[in-house]
Amino acid sequence: MFELEQQAIESQIKTFCAANDIPLAELKWMPIPFSGEWGISTSFFATAAAEAKAGKSKGLPVPARAQEMAEAVLAALGVQPGISHGEAVRGYLNLYFSTAEYARRVVDTVLADGKRFGAGHPKNERVMVEYAQPNTHHSFHIGHYRNTILGESLARIVQFAGFDTVRASYPGDLGLGVITVLWAYEKFYKGKEPGDIHERGQWLLKIYAEATNLLTEKENQTLEEKAQREAYEAERREMYRKWDAGDPYVRQLWLETREWSMEELRDILAMMDVKIDVWFYESEVDEPSKKIVDELIARGIADDERPTGPVIVKIDEKLGLTKEKYRVAVILRSDGTSLYLTKDLALARDKFEKFQADRSVYVVDNRQSLHFQQAFKILELWGFKQAEKCYHLAYGFVSLPEGAMSARRGRVVLFKEVYDEAIQRVLAVIAEKNPSMPESERKGVATKIGMGALAYSMLSVDNNKDMVFDINEALSFDGKTGPYIQNAVVRANSILRKAQ
Structure with a gap:
């Protein structure tokens, strides 16, 4: 807003320093924290240090010389257009804008820019924000809403700031919870599904709660009840085995019921005016993630302790840290199955290589803080420069006045x-x-x-x-x-x- 004045002041400072044989370092201006006035500040410490290194100092310590320079420059500048006053404090030159002039320029800019006021200039950098990603075969509850509204708000801010913004969702469509719904649906409810999009999604959640109840061991159960529960558990395990083996019937059942969840999710996102650009699915990165483990082992990043143990990454050791910070990360179980961390590594590679993301933001609850710290460091060890620009936007749980939500118990607010x-x-x-x-x-x-x-x-x-x-x-x-x-x-x- 005062760019022209700042350029003129910089020119005068350079002229002053040249005339006084002062080796001026680069001027780095910073905004002064608002306290009744707006202003900018720059330090002369680097210049004083450069002068001392060149053997041109006057025998003063660098801090004292920096203060002397700031005072001399302030005196040389005198009265400047748009600047109400200045001060030299501990080696810093502080310049304060005229409040009346500042207010006038702000109002003029607001009126001229309209809704684009404050927008950043286009930046040659792509940011992928990952959010709005409930597990499939459930229904969208108020906790998912917190995740989605945080992610969408961030995406809009990032986009307004001038970044090329990509909105991504990564629904979890794998795991025991999904198989639990498939098993119960196929055994008890197939052909009874409601027609409405939201009723179907909510119905899947009810099936999950009822199935979990059937499969949970209870106190004082009879031998008959125990035998029934164990039979159900065996059926569920067999369903999981068939899914893992690619059984056509089970896979089709899975895709059909997954789409019911996705239809509800897409409709809710439309209500929220959220438009996802890229959909990733956990199932799509499961197998590729296992190949990544082989690569990390081959490159000496991961240690293979199979068959007696898992595949691990000793992150602190690889980074040369003497104190434990990131701990040991397990990236593949001893039986060859992947973990969330394994799949997040595969997903990150897709983001960086297929979608050219320069930054990646993960909107995930705060229980996963260590998980993402480990993921980002493994990506760094793997050689991805984007790792330093990965960020976990954590958030807390949403509970109800009557207590915590629980999908397993069917106690959620949809x-x-x-x-x-x-x-x-x-x-x-x-x-x-x-x-x-x-x-x-x-x-x-x-x-x-x-x-x-x-x-x-x-x-x-x-x-x-x-x-x-x-x-x-x-x-x-x-x-x-x-x-x-x-x-x-x-x-x-x-x-x-x-x-x-």
Whole structure:
């Protein structure tokens, strides 16, 4: 905003230093933390150090000489356009902008740029943000919503900052949970599925809860009940074996039921105005990940302790660290099966090589912090320069006023139920407070208010903290809530329209 003034000041500083035989180092300007005034600051420590190295110092220690230089430059600059005053403090030259001029320029820029005010210049860098990735064969609950709204908010900020932004989702479509649903569906429920997209997704979640109950050992069970549970467990293991062997019937069943989950997910993302660019599936990187393990072993990055142990990476040792920080990472079990870490390595390679991502952001809950620290360091050992630009955006759990959610117990709050409830509550408020609003407009207004309320209830909480989701609080028109803020904006716009 004061670029021209800054360039003129830099030119004067260079002229002053040249005239006084001072070997000026590169000027690096930094914003001064706001405390009633805006300004910029630069240090003369590097210049004083360069002068001392060249044997041109006046016998002063570098800090004292840097302060002397800052004072001399400040005196030489005198009065500058757009600058209210300056000061030399501990080797730094601090220049403060005229508040009135700063405010005028900000307002002019805002009016000129409109909605693009603050946007960054295009950057030659691609950022992939990975989020919105619930496991398949479940339903989208309020915890998944926190993940998705955090990821989408970040993606919009990154895009606005000028980065080439790619939105990616990595649904988990493998594992015992998926097989549990397949087994129960095929045995008890095949052909009974609902037709509605969301009812089908919710139905799969209920099947999972019921199947888990059937397969869980209980206290005081009879011999008959134990035998039945063990028979069910054997059937589930056989289903898993068939899936792993590529059995056509089981694979088709898996793909069909997976698509039910994906249909619901895509519809919910559309409600949220989230558009995913790239879909990865856990099943697609499972086999490639095992080949990566072979490569890491061959390159001496991983140690193969099979058949008595797993394949591991001694990260701290490979990095030359004397204290344990990243621990030992297991990347392949002794039976040859992969882990989440193995598959994340394969996924990262695809991001970097197939999609040319320069940075990768993972929006995943905070339980996985060590997992990603290990993944990023293994990628670094593997030779990927992008590893240093990988970032784990962690977030805390979402619980309910009555306690923690549990898919296994069927105790979750589904997003679609919350969404529908939010719309109905806002429609009721509209009917009471604005009965003259045409029916054709009510649903659209209610949707914007309801979705805004839900988004604010999530984003207003520090992402690192756990949170308790209370729908009554989220939809309140009082206090620090989404509807309260939206109402304030409507009133402010009304005042502006009247002023015109």
